[in-house]
Amino acid sequence: MxxxxxxxxxxxxxxxxxxxxxxxxxxxxxxxxxxxxxxxxxxxxxxxxxxxxxxxxxxxxxxxxxxxxxxxxxxxxxxxxxxxxxxxxxxxxxxxxxxxxxxxxxxDHLGQSQALQGLLTEGKTEAWIAKNFNIDKAEVKPRARLASQPKVAKLHERGTIDLLTAADILDVETETGDGSLFESVVDDLESSRWKQDQHDVTRLIEQKKANAKRNVLRVELTGQGAVEIDSENRYSGRWSKTDAVLSVEEHIAAGHQFDVSTPETVNWWAKAKMKAKQVSPERKAELELVRRLNGTLPTSKVARQQFVVSKIQDKKALSDAEDRELFADVVFASDSLTEARKRLVAQAINLPYPEPEGDESEYSEPVRTRRSIWEEQAFELVYKMTLGQQVRLYAWLQAADAEDMSHKFNLYQRDSWEKAARWKPMATWYQRLIKLFGYIPDRDEVDAMRLAASQDQQGSQGLDVDLPVGAEVTCAGCGQHQVIAADASTPCPTCDGGDA
Known part of the structure; x- marks a missing residue:
C-alpha cells in the first residue's frame, strides 16, 4: 500500500x-x-x-x-x-x-463500513482486507453491510448492538419485504438506553413480524366487511366460539365476528343460543391472559430456539465442566432421531432438511433418496462439531417434542396427570437452559408457568421451574412484571420503558 x-x-x-x-x-x-x-x-x-x-x-x-x-x-x-x-x-x-x-x-463506524464495502466492490478479498488493515476476516463482510444502513451503523457504533445482531436487523427487510417493519425495529432500538443482546433483538423482531401478520389479516377481514369481536363481547356470555367450517363470506352473512388470536389463526364467534353464565372479573382476566399468551408464546418459542442455536454454534458458550454436566443429563434421556428431531438438527447445522415437492408424498422414493443424502451430509457436519456443540445439540433434541408444543399455553398446564407428563420434558429443558445456558425466560413464559402452577390443584412435584436468581420488578413504562437476572442491564428487557 x-x-x-x-x-x-x-x-x-x-x-x-x-x-x-x-x-x-x-x-x-x-x-x-x-x-x-x-x-x-x-x-x-x-x-x-x-x-x-x-x-x-x-x-x-x-x-x-x-x-x-x-x-x-x-x-x-x-x-x-x-x-x-x-x-x-x-x-x-x-x-x-x-x-x-x-x-x-x-x-467512524459508518465510514469504515463504506470504505470496506468500496474495497469489496473493487474486487479485494476478505483475506486481503483483513491482512492489510488488521481486521478480523469474519468481520469484514458484516461491517461492510452496514454501509447501506447508517442508522444501524450508528446503533453498532454506540454499542447498542453487536455485529451479529446488526446482521439480523439488516435481514428483516430482505426476509419480509417490509421496509416499515425494519424501520420500526430500528426506531425501537434507537430509543433504547441499554445494550441489546442478540436474543432480546430476536424477540423484538419476531414479535413485530407476528403483529404485522396479525394486522394484515385484520385488514383483509375488515376489508371484506367482517367485524372484530371486542373484549366485552368475548366474555359477556352472549357470544361463543363456533366450530362451523364456513367461508369468510358465510361467516359474515351469519353475523359472526372474528378474533385474530395468532398470526395464522382466526376464531369466529357466534351469538350464543342459550344465555351463559356471566364471567367473573377474575375469570375474565385469566381468560384474557391465556388469549394473550397463545398469541405471544409462538414468539417466545422462536426467540428461545434462536438463543439455543447461537449457544450450539458458539464453541465457547459453556465451560468444559458445564458441557460434561449437560451431557451426563441428556445421556440418560436418549431416544431415536425422529423426523421432528432431524429438522432441529437441520437448523443447528444450517443444512435444510429435504421436504416433499409438488405432488410428492413423505414416503416417495425421491424424497427418501434426498433425505438419505441429507443424513450423510448432516453426519459429516455434526461430526465436525466440538464435543460441547454436540452435547448442546443433543440436549436440545431431547426437548424436541415439548418445544414443538410450547407455542400454546396448554403445554405449560399440569393440572392432570396427563398434562403433567406432557409438561415435564419442557420443565426439564427450561431448568437446563436457565442453569447452564444462562437463559432468562421472557415475561410471557414466566406468566405461563405461574398461571399453570396456580391452576395445579394436585401440586405436581418436581415440575416447577426455578427462575433465574435475580429480581421480580414492575416496569413503570409498561406496568407489567418481569423476572430479570441480578446483573441485567435494564430493569425491563421487554419494553425498556423505565425503572422499576
Whole structure:
C-alpha cells in the first residue's frame, strides 16, 4: 500500500477538490483544527493528484479534514504532496481512508463500513482486507453491510448492538419485504438506553413480524366487511366460539365476528343460543391472559430456539465442566432421531432438511433418496462439531417434542396427570437452559408457568421451574412484571420503558 513520495507544492485552495466518494462521514472538530492551522500552521501536507476532469486542478486522496478546516480558517493555499493520478482512484481513496494514522481522526463506524464495502466492490478479498488493515476476516463482510444502513451503523457504533445482531436487523427487510417493519425495529432500538443482546433483538423482531401478520389479516377481514369481536363481547356470555367450517363470506352473512388470536389463526364467534353464565372479573382476566399468551408464546418459542442455536454454534458458550454436566443429563434421556428431531438438527447445522415437492408424498422414493443424502451430509457436519456443540445439540433434541408444543399455553398446564407428563420434558429443558445456558425466560413464559402452577390443584412435584436468581420488578413504562437476572442491564428487557 506504500507509494513513492510525491512533489511538495503550495497550491491555491480553490484548485483543490474533495473526492465525492470520500467515506469519512464524521469530520470531527473542524473548528479546533481550523484554529490550529491559523495559529500553528500546517504541519502535514495533504495528498492530491491531478484532477481527471478539471485542468490545472487537483483531487484529494488523503487529507479531507485538513482541507475542510483550511476552508473554515479562510486559508488561501495549502501544502500538498502531489502524486501521480492513481490507476484506480477509488481503491486509493478507500485504502488511504482505512490507513489513517494515529495522529489523525480515525474513521467512524459508518465510514469504515463504506470504505470496506468500496474495497469489496473493487474486487479485494476478505483475506486481503483483513491482512492489510488488521481486521478480523469474519468481520469484514458484516461491517461492510452496514454501509447501506447508517442508522444501524450508528446503533453498532454506540454499542447498542453487536455485529451479529446488526446482521439480523439488516435481514428483516430482505426476509419480509417490509421496509416499515425494519424501520420500526430500528426506531425501537434507537430509543433504547441499554445494550441489546442478540436474543432480546430476536424477540423484538419476531414479535413485530407476528403483529404485522396479525394486522394484515385484520385488514383483509375488515376489508371484506367482517367485524372484530371486542373484549366485552368475548366474555359477556352472549357470544361463543363456533366450530362451523364456513367461508369468510358465510361467516359474515351469519353475523359472526372474528378474533385474530395468532398470526395464522382466526376464531369466529357466534351469538350464543342459550344465555351463559356471566364471567367473573377474575375469570375474565385469566381468560384474557391465556388469549394473550397463545398469541405471544409462538414468539417466545422462536426467540428461545434462536438463543439455543447461537449457544450450539458458539464453541465457547459453556465451560468444559458445564458441557460434561449437560451431557451426563441428556445421556440418560436418549431416544431415536425422529423426523421432528432431524429438522432441529437441520437448523443447528444450517443444512435444510429435504421436504416433499409438488405432488410428492413423505414416503416417495425421491424424497427418501434426498433425505438419505441429507443424513450423510448432516453426519459429516455434526461430526465436525466440538464435543460441547454436540452435547448442546443433543440436549436440545431431547426437548424436541415439548418445544414443538410450547407455542400454546396448554403445554405449560399440569393440572392432570396427563398434562403433567406432557409438561415435564419442557420443565426439564427450561431448568437446563436457565442453569447452564444462562437463559432468562421472557415475561410471557414466566406468566405461563405461574398461571399453570396456580391452576395445579394436585401440586405436581418436581415440575416447577426455578427462575433465574435475580429480581421480580414492575416496569413503570409498561406496568407489567418481569423476572430479570441480578446483573441485567435494564430493569425491563421487554419494553425498556423505565425503572422499576
Amino acid at each position: 506504500s507509494q513513492k513520495p510525491g512533489q511538495l507544492k503550495m497550491l491555491p485552495i480553490n484548485a483543490i477538490h474533495p473526492d465525492p466518494k470520500n467515506p469519512r462521514t464524521d469530520m470531527g472538530d473542524i473548528d479546533q483544527l481550523a484554529h490550529e492551522l491559523k495559529s500553528v500552521g500546517q504541519m502535514d501536507a495533504i495528498t492530491v493528484y491531478p484532477h481527471p476532469e478539471r485542468e490545472s486542478d487537483y483531487k484529494i486522496q488523503g487529507g479531507h479534514r485538513r482541507h475542510a478546516a483550511a476552508l473554515r480558517a479562510g486559508l488561501t493555499e495549502l501544502k500538498c504532496e502531489v502524486v501521480p493520478a492513481p490507476a484506480n482512484a477509488d481503491m486509493a481513496l478507500f485504502t488511504e481512508a482505512l490507513s489513517t494514522g494515529t495522529n489523525h481522526l480515525p474513521l
